[in-house]
Amino acid sequence: xxxxxxxxxxxAWDQNWPGYRLLVCEPLRLDCGIDFGPFTIAYQTYGxxxxxxxxxxxxxxALSGDQYVADPHPITGKPGWWETMVGPGLVLDTDRFFIVCxxxxxxxxxxxxxxxxxxxxxxxxxLSFPVIxxxxxxxxxxxxxxxxxxxxxxxxxxxxxxxxxxxxxxxSYPESVFAAVPIAAAARHSAQNIAFHEVGxxxxxxxxxxxxxxxxxxxxxxxxxxxxxxxAAHITYxxxxxxxxxxxxxxxxxxxxxxxxDADFQVESYLRHQGSTFVDRFDANSYLxxxxxxxxxxxxxxxGGSLSSxxxxxxxxxxxxxxxxxxxxxxxxxxxxxxxxxxxxANVSFVEIETDxxxxxxxxxxxxxFKTLRGFLTGCAEHRGLTRSW
Amino acid sequence: MAASNRSAALDFERAEAHPAAADSAAGRLRRDLRxxxxxxxxxxxVLDIGCGDGALLAYLVRHKNVDxxxxxxxxSGVNSCVAHGLSVIQGDADRDLEAxxxxxxxxxxxxxxxxxxxxxxxxxxxxxxIGRRAIVSFPNFGFWRIRMHLLVxxxxxxxxxxxxxxxxxxxxxxxxxxxxxxxxxxxxVRVERSVTLDRHGRPYPLDPRGSLANLLAEQGVFVLSxxxxxxxxxxxxxxxxx
Numbered sequence: 192x193x194x195x196x197x198x199x200x201x202x203a204w205d206q207n208w209p210g211y212r213l214l215v216c217e218p219l220r221l222d223c224g225i226d227f228g229p230f231t232i233a234y235q236t237y238g239x240x241x242x243x244x245x246x247x248x249x250x251x252x253a254l255s256g257d258q259y260v261a262d263p264h265p266i267t268g269k270p271g272w273w274e275t276m277v278g279p280g281l282v283l284d285t286d287r288f289f290i291v292c293x294x295x296x297x298x299x300x301x302x303x304x305x306x307x308x309x310x311x312x313x314x315x316x317x318l319s320f321p322v323i324x325x326x327x328x329x330x331x332x333x334x335x336x337x338x339x340x341x342x343x344x345x346x347x348x349x350x351x352x353x354x355x356x357x358x359x360x361x362x363s364y365p366e367s368v369f370a371a372v373p374i375a376a377a378a379r380h381s382a383q384n385i386a387f388h389e390v391g392x393x394x395x396x397x398x399x400x401x402x403x404x405x406x407x408x409x410x411x412x413x414x415x416x417x418x419x420x421x422x423a424a425h426i427t428y429x430x431x432x433x434x435x436x437x438x439x440x441x442x443x444x445x446x447x448x449x450x451x452x453d454a455d456f457q458v459e460s461y462l463r464h465q466g467s468t469f470v471d472r473f474d475a476n477s478y479l480x481x482x483x484x485x486x487x488x489x490x491x492x493x494x495g496g497s498l499s500s501x502x503x504x505x506x507x508x509x510x511x512x513x514x515x516x517x518x519x520x521x522x523x524x525x526x527x528x529x530x531x532x533x534x535x536x537a538n539v540s541f542v543e544i545e546t547d548x549x550x551x552x553x554x555x556x557x558x559x560x561f562k563t564l565r566g567f568l569t570g571c572a573e574h575r576g577l578t579r580s581w
Numbered sequence: 582m583a584a585s586n587r588s589a590a591l592d593f594e595r596a597e598a599h600p601a602a603a604d605s606a607a608g609r610l611r612r613d614l615r616x617x618x619x620x621x622x623x624x625x626x627v628l629d630i631g632c633g634d635g636a637l638l639a640y641l642v643r644h645k646n647v648d649x650x651x652x653x654x655x656x657s658g659v660n661s662c663v664a665h666g667l668s669v670i671q672g673d674a675d676r677d678l679e680a681x682x683x684x685x686x687x688x689x690x691x692x693x694x695x696x697x698x699x700x701x702x703x704x705x706x707x708x709x710x711i712g713r714r715a716i717v718s719f720p721n722f723g724f725w726r727i728r729m730h731l732l733v734x735x736x737x738x739x740x741x742x743x744x745x746x747x748x749x750x751x752x753x754x755x756x757x758x759x760x761x762x763x764x765x766x767x768x769x770v771r772v773e774r775s776v777t778l779d780r781h782g783r784p785y786p787l788d789p790r791g792s793l794a795n796l797l798a799e800q801g802v803f804v805l806s807x808x809x810x811x812x813x814x815x816x817x818x819x820x821x822x823x
Contacts, residue, residue: 510663511670529670530680536626538650540663541670545656562664570666 208265208301210235210258215334219296222324222487232335233301234258234293237277238285240341246577247341248283249332250292251349251356254481255421255473257300258292261285266472275556282565287577288345295356296331297323297481299474306407306474317476318404325352325488329359336367345575346568348372350553351520352481355380355488358528361509362490362501370571372564374512374553377524378498378531379489384519387427388482391420395475404476417475418466425465430516430549434458498531505532508574509539510567512560514552540567610640612782613718616802617690620716620774621645625687628652628712630674631694635662642667650686652677675699681711692718693742693800697751702764709770709807718802721777723757723795741780742800758789758801765805774804 211234218228235258240247250260250273261277263270277283277290294302297320305320312319336344347360347368354376361371380388395401398416402409426434438458442448445455454460491498509532513525522543532539544559546552553560610618614637621627623645629638632651635658641647651669653659662669670677674691675698689712691704696719698704708715720742721727730738737747745751756764758777765772775789777798787794789801 508668526672526677529672530677533670533677533680533685534682536682536685538648538668539670540659540668541672542659542663543656543671544660559660563660566664566666570668573666 206265206301208233209262210301212301213335213338215331215338217334219327219330219334221321221327221330223322225321227321227327230296230303230331231301231307232293232296232303232331233298234291234335235260235262236292237261237290238288240289240339244341245343245345245575246287247289247291247336247339247344248346248348249336249344249360250277250283250290251332251347251353251360252292252295253349253351253353254424254478254485255469256353257298258294259300260290260292264472267468272554276561276564282561282568283348287572291336291339291341293332293335295328295352295481295484297328297477297484299477302331304474305404305476305480315405315407317407320476320480322483322487323480324484325355325359326363326493328484329356329363332356332360333364333367343367343369345577346370346372346571348374348564349376350374351376351550352485354520355485358490358501359488361505361507362494365502365505365507368507369575370508370510370568372510372512372567373528374560375514375517375520375550377520378491378501378528380485380487381524384427385486387424387519388486390423392479392482394419394423395479398475401475404479406475412470413475414467414470417470417473417478418463420475420478421469421473422462422466425462427519428549428551430518430547432516432547433549436547437461498528499534502532502537503535505535505537507537508571509537510564511539511541512553512563513541513543514548514550514557515543515545516547517550517552519550610636613778613800613802614640614692616776616778616782616784617692617716617718618645620804621647621688621690623647626650626685627688627690628681628686629690629692630678630708631691631697632662632667632669633658635665635667635669637690637692638662638667638669639665674704678704678707678711683710684713686712687714688712689715690717691715693720695719696755697753699753701754701756702768705764705770705805706768709805713806714773715805716802717805718800719756719761720752720800721758721795721798722755723759724799725796726780726799728796740799758795758798759792761801761803762790765803769808771806771808772803773806776802778802 213232216229218226221227256272259271261271261274279286283290294300297304299306305316309316347357349357354373357371357373361368395413395416398413400406400411401413406412441457443454443457443460448455454463490501494501511525511529513522529541542563548555626648629651632638632653638649638651642649652672654673659669659671689708695701727738777785777787777789777794778800779785780799
């Protein structure tokens with residue numbers, strides 16, 4: 192861990208990562224009331240924007256994701272998080288569509304976040320960074336699309352927190368969203384989900400190296416706390432069935448239990464690995480801020496307590512997708528969303544996909560997911576009059 | 582809801598490749614669905630409940646330019662519909678209709694599904710609330726072959742429309758055409774039009790309230806609406822299409 196950790200100690204603004212950066216000078220009015228800016232948005236694009244700029248798809252990433260959807264991660268070298276979905280001839284076909292994905296506000300892969308330098312102090316923002324919301328993330332993305340000259344997105348899609356952004360897009364900029372595909376998402380973060388996030392945050396805060404959030408200025412990093420946060424969260428992304436299928440009670444490189452606290456079981460070893468690799472690529476304060484943004488997400492509250500009124504008069508075409516074994520964003524949450532959309536006569540499709548991969552299913556090889564999304568997008572492209580002739 | 586009741590296969594690829602072939606596409610629709618398709622005017626807002634593999638919906642969207650939505654219980658049915666570009670939600674007539682507002686659709690179709698709902702009466706009331714008109718088709722349990730089946734062999738009837746053996750049938754609320762008409766009268770649902778079909782899906786020129794229809798028809802197709810006036814007498818329909 193040590194070599195890559197020291198590399199990661201250099202914050203995002205000091206890295207020479209591939210992709211685009213946009214400096215937004217006009218400050219952004221955040222939900223917390225602060226006018227924030229100037230700030231940077233780091234983003235990737237795939238494919239070519241057509242002449243009438245009607246083939247753009249915005250992909251929104253999840254809590255621990257980033258803009259490297261379909262190319263190798265600059266720190267880990269691992270393939271893009273949705274490279275099974277985005278590429279030539281794939282569901283989000285880069286021969287056909289122009290795909291944009293931006294690192295969220297508060298993130299740590301190039302878009303301004305708590306690890307960046309606060310120009311007023313010359314120190315990293317740390318906890319003086321304003322608390323951001325999913326709506327703020329979407330406002331920042333809107334600035335990027337305005338800059339790219341894209342008034343109307345053919346589709347906005349994403350899983351988990353990405354799906355929350357999709358819903359926020361559909362609610363805030365309905366005229367800019369032709370089709371919306373929130374996957375494994377919900378219109379609000381449940382009490383159980385907030386509880387899991389709080390465990391993660393407390394693990395980070397309890398790490399002495401966190402140092403009140405000022406670890407970067409002090410040359411430290413709360414890697415133990417962040418790793419525990421990731422381990423706890425990772426359990427929620429899987430299902431009991433998937434854990435049993437992958438690991439059962441199998442022991443890790445040993446024939447018998449050791450009567451100690453080593454990683455005797457494969458599942459322990461796996462979680463430790465997940466935790467230790469995560470800290471190489473993620474900033475602890477970003478983790479605090481982004482989990483908070485998810486906790487605050489409640490689309491109904493933003494619209495006077497009624498979820499349907501968030502989508503009143505919408506002309507967007509929705510495709511809601513959930514997974515049978517996802518207990519973090521269960522199907523019941525998606526169904527509630529479907530009912531709210533039905534109440535305003537929105538054009539909505541809803542598919543629950545059978546899998547034991549849990550919440551993580553949206554990142555994995557799920558043939559039914561690919562088939563559904565491909566069919567939905569083909570139908571939408573037909574309605575939009577998008578042809579293959581460019 | 583009985584997913585397998587709507588197994589009429591549809592060749593989506595061919596329909597896509599020959600969009601002008603409306604007639605032959607209609608020819609491939611199951612007879613009762615063809616009749617229902619004929620009842621729906623172009624450009625209508627349609628909800629097809631229990632839409633199965635989406636055969637009717639795909640036909641209506643492609644050839645009648647309707648704003649079509651579907652609801653289906655089986656995951657395979659929904660996935661197939663959505664994967665073919667139809668707007669379909671996974672849902673259940675008993676549970677997922679309440680959210681729709683009054684008059685949200687011009688036409689709500691419930692074909693060969695009413696008998697599989699838990700609360701057919703409530704479902705019917707909801708249909709005419711959320712649709713200006715509802716088209717409901719169902720197997721007639723008074724059909725002579727079904728009566729004979731029970732009378733002669735003393736076994737639970739299995740027919741073209743009721744294909745499951747008693748121990749695994751999703752059809753829990755079977756009724757005769759007379760039963761259906763009586764329920765409509767009881768809850769004040771207006772019968773705007775009704776067609777009874779023979780074994781081959783051909784319409785009978787029979788009064789659906791008569792005992793002959795109840796004996797000879799294998800299924801009934803009813804066009805219903807909410808009875809907003811005082812009288813429950815069926816008013817003649819303005820046109821062929823609803």
